Amino acid sequence: MNQFHTKTPQESSDILQVNVQSGLTHEEVQERLLKYGYNKLQEKKSRTLVHMIVDQFKDFLIIILIVASILSIGVGEVLDGFVILGIVILNAVLGVIQENKASNALKALKEMAAPKAKVLRGGTIEHIESGEIVPGDIVILDAGDYVPADVRLIESVNLKIEEAALTGESVAVEKKATTVIEEKAPLADRVNCGYMSTIVTYGRGKGIAFATGMETEIGKIATMLNEAAEKETPLQKKLGQFGKFLGIACLAICIVIFGLGWYHGKDLMEVFMTAISLAVAAIPEGLPAVVTVVLAMGMQRMIKRHAILKKLSAVETLGSTTVICTDKTGTLTQNKMTVVKVFDGRTSMTVSGTGYSTEGQIETDKDKSNLDTLLKVCVLCNDAELKEQDIIGDPTEGALIVLGHKEGYDKRKLNERYPRLKEYPFDSERKLMSTLHEIDGEIYLLTKGAPDVILSRCSHIQREGEAHEITESEKKDIQAVNQQFAKDALRVLGFAYKIVDKDTDLKKEEENLVFLGLTGMIDPPREEVKEAVTLCKEAGIRAVMITGDHIITATAIGKALGIIEDTSQAMEGIQINTYSDEAFKEKVNDVSVFARVSPQHKVRIVEAIQANGEVAAMTGDGVNDAPALKKADIGIAMGITGTDVTKEAGDMILTDDNFASIVDAVKEGRIIYSNIRKFVGFLLSCNIGEILIIFFAMLFGWHVPLVPIQLLWINLITDSFPAFALGLEKGEEGIMKVNPRDPHEPIVDKNMMIAIMFQSIGLGLAALIAFRLGFNIGSVTNETYALTLGRTFCFSTLILGEMLRAYSARSETKAVFKLKLFDNKFLNGSVLIAIVLLLLVVYIPFLQPVFSTTALSTAQLFMTLGLAFIPIVAGELSKVMRAK
8 A cells, every 4th residue: 555654746646647736527526436435434233133132042051941941841841841931032032122222222323414525626725524535635624523433634724633533632733734654663753744533633634535435544554443352341251160060960960869869769750750859949930031131220329420331241340340441532631721821931830720611810929010921922823722721722722712811811801902914924943933912903924832942032021010130040830830831731822912013024023032931741540530530549440541642741751640659650652662572462461551552562561461360350441542442341431522433342342431430330340240149149159949848858858848940940030130139239338449359269169059958958957947847747638738738838948048038138148137138229129029929829719739739827837937937037147157
């Protein structure tokens, strides 16, 4: 491909076969559209509905359930089989609906009005959709325009383009069409080119489009994203591993039960149905649906917290995040240059207020009259405009207008009172800008520019409103202040004036000026970010700044936000190349600010952090952040300032571009994971309890205490409602005061296993006693009734025991009496529904044969209720054991 930054404008127009005076003809445009296609980024093929549905059935637990349902139908237990299939389909539907919702939310964000473009075609300037630009089009650029394609500039008049979205540089780059750049120059140094999705902040220009769509620099990054593989989140991995473990354990126990049945001489069909019952008992059928719905509801809560998550499981990944890698410009900072210091030749003063808000002032006890002319230069020698707390034009000039407004110097009023007579625009050679105005009957030349250049052109200095000859001592003081401002990472400008004749040649008058002062400005940190960084530290999460900006600026912002304490914790991108992968893996633990980095460096930093076993989140808004967002465990894109490519790459999109919302998201993720642990423990203890019931009944030579339909009813209906309610717990106190959990820690760890064993034994014991008690009571009548009564006793005790135990499961550590017992209204409703459903299947005659139940007397019902307290006591004992 031709390197157009190495070509002259004439060479570029020759290669692209276009007349720069008239542009392409409409016939040529149509030919090139057919050849090159539309100027749009190709998206990765979105997942079809079929793909979404198929993915829902890949889970190992789901596969076992499908097999169990087919076997049940095959041996005549049609109702059981279809009930199992029903829950599998329900789970799939929920998963697909939620994934579609997230996809639609993203599409809504991307459907913001596409920028228009101005092109020269057939000798006429036309306004067209940017997607219709073709290579060879002559693009017209003015302040405020988005650059619609990659262009080789052929004309530039004081042209500045902000390329933060592509390079990370917060300061607009001055462009020069006449320059020819060497081939290996980095993107940020190609001052003769403009790049797609960057924005013109100052001046005007023309360029020849040489790359469109996927051939642009942004398109190349989009290609990298499309080739990146999707990753499983920690929760997906853990549930997948656990599902396989359950499946294998289930098969092993089925073989043991089948062997026991054969040994006891049982009917092989009865033994087979017992094995099916056991398979149903061993697998928490409600778990996939509960996990899906709880994560889905978590996503809905996240939207209220200004975050859109594209995948259900991304909610949980946030909760396990140990490192947040964040871009600086627009993420940690406001991307709004703000004057924070003013020097009037003698005194350095602080300016309050941030961003483009006009609230604030120059804070000083002294008389501000010496600042009058300086503020007039700030506002009058300026081409930017302030509209509704937003800047049109160069951000640096915008900061000066805001400074003026803070002190009552309104640009519109000043321009009316002191209209501009002439101007000598800024250029990079002299580093100055001058304008001519009539002020109070005198003709003033107002000049601003680089401090060293301004000072070198000054022969006088203003003191108490009058010009005095400047001394060497005063020059040294000014230089010292300039150096201090620079050390503080401030962008410094100098200001001066001179009284001249109205008809003077401005080009000859920028000498013997009167020095007025300096301003120091910075892209300030977002006000809420410092608190968010502090909260991250308390939560054991490390914040790492990764930026394309200068190391001095990055270090200053890092210190201000508390990300680093000294300069040894900062590093430039060029140094990264000197480290091997192994050495850099160690180094990354000690560095929290990376400056002057390329997109490739960002990916390498994320990889090094992940190599240390960390769960890395990456935030950003620019296209240059996108590959790293894709590489991270969770990518967080900015919804307002973020480019489409970045939003596509991210797992989560912040709709308010607020770093603090990430902390809310992390908290939400931790709460959800904590709740998932609660209901996983709750459901599994019931499943293992059911296995113990059937296993010991077979071992003792008893009848099977629970039939498949009863087990399904408990697993899918009775247990699922409280499990949902546990998934909606508000979160325990201090959840953000503990370190992130080990990402390799299994979801069922040692503490949970102890709790599950205690509760499973309690459930199994209570249910077996209930079965035997009911069987013995019923045996007075006949064996068939005795078996039905025994199963009803067992069924009722198990359900009532589960409902009581749900209240204990609200906390893994706190005793039930230390909790606000009925604080979870969802749980109260779930328990009520479960008890009503139990009474229906026990007492409604036509349901009794379906569920193998019979009506219980009041005394018998209270017997089951008394036995139901055994599991909750066992659950509380497990908490005591954990505390010890």
